[in-house]
Amino acid sequence: MGTVEYNNDTIRIISHIITYGNAANDSITEQIRAEIEQMWNEPGGTVYLKGIPGRVEFRITAVYRPDIAPEEILGNDDPRNNYFRIEEYAAGNISFVDGLGCNTGYFKLENLYKGSTTAAHEYGHTLGLEHPSDIDFRGKGLPGIMYPRGTLVDPQYQYEPDKAAGTKGGTLHPMYRKVRKEDIALLNIERLDFRNNRAIIGDFSSVWHPDHQTLL
Numbered sequence: 001m002g003t004v005e006y007n008n009d010t011i012r013i014i015s016h017i018i019t020y021g022n023a024a025n026d027s028i029t030e031q032i033r034a035e036i037e038q039m040w041n042e043p044g045g046t047v048y049l050k051g052i053p054g055r056v057e058f059r060i061t062a063v064y065r066p067d068i069a070p071e072e073i074l075g076n077d078d079p080r081n082n083y084f085r086i087e088e089y090a091a092g093n094i095s096f097v098d099g100l101g102c103n104t105g106y107f108k109l110e111n112l113y114k115g116s117t118t119a120a121h122e123y124g125h126t127l128g129l130e131h132p133s134d135i136d137f138r139g140k141g142l143p144g145i146m147y148p149r150g151t152l153v154d155p156q157y158q159y160e161p162d163k164a165a166g167t168k169g170g171t172l173h174p175m176y177r178k179v180r181k182e183d184i185a186l187l188n189i190e191r192l193d194f195r196n197n198r199a200i201i202g203d204f205s206s207v208w209h210p211d212h213q214t215l216l
Contacts (some may be wrong), residue, residue: 001103001125001202003079007080008153011047011091011189013040013201015123016080017062023109023213026064032084032112032119033062039145045102045184049194056184070208073104083182085209086112101128102205106212117177121145122181126202127187138165143172145179150184154164 002015017036019029037060045056053127082103090096090108095118097105103126111118124146135151137143143153151172155161160169192199 001079001082001101001200001204003195004189004199004201006049006054006194006197006199008085009052011056011180013056013127013180014057014059014080015061015082015126016078018068018076018081018083019064019086020063020066020068021085021087021209023088024064024066026052028086028109028112029064031114032107033060035117035119036113036123039117039179040184042182043072043181044178045181047184047187047189048192070139073208075149076103076204076206079103079202079204082123083208084122085211087211087213089148089213091212091215095122097122097125098205098207100125100130101202102126103202104134104205104207106208107166108211115175117145117174120179121148121174121177124183128202129183129186137172142176144177144183145177146183147172147177149174 002013005012017033037058038056046053047056084105084107086107086109088109090106095107095111105122129146131146131148137151137153143151152165153172156170157176158170159173163170
């Protein structure tokens with residue numbers, strides 16, 4: 001989730017990442033921030049507003065909040081804020097966000113190694129992007145950021161290039177995903193409700209997540 005601000009020939013999407021949880025810290029929070037900002041700025045997307053092309057620029061800030069209270073997340077009304085709990089254990093053994101176009105989620109620490117693209121992928125969900133319906137990407141090169149684990153890709157983009165497609169090791173290694181101009185086009189920025197050159201992308205899910213380990 002975030003705000004979209006239009007100024008002359010630049011369209012800025014501004015989001016603030018707030019982390020909490022037993023596995024969260026300043027270092028992993030900055031890594032998440034940097035991955036999202038770098039990957040989403042990399043393709044240099046362009047969107048036409050009122051017939052005028054605008055360069056899309058992502059500005060991501062982040063902070064680690066070990067002392068955050070559930071009430072702050074539940075009552076937040078700032079559309080820039082996105083809250084993610086980070087823990088070593090996650091039910092389902094996978095990171096997730098709370099729907100398409102949301103501002104909360106739960107990250108499994110193991111998924112957040114440098115270059116994993118997990119944070120950039122989940123951020124795409126918070127902006128409203130879903131997984132592609134066709135997850136057989138063989139013969140099409142580098143997969144886009146929203147392709148999920150289990151996607152069929154050319155051998156060089158698999159966990160293990162020598163494995164048969166679809167077998168263990170024979171599916172997409174997330175580190176090969178890239179944000180493409182097509183992904184930015186799918187945000188449908190031109191359809192947002194701009195008022196005074198400002199709009200909101202995504203929506204409030206406002207879920208505070210407990211540590212899944214305590215629920216066992």
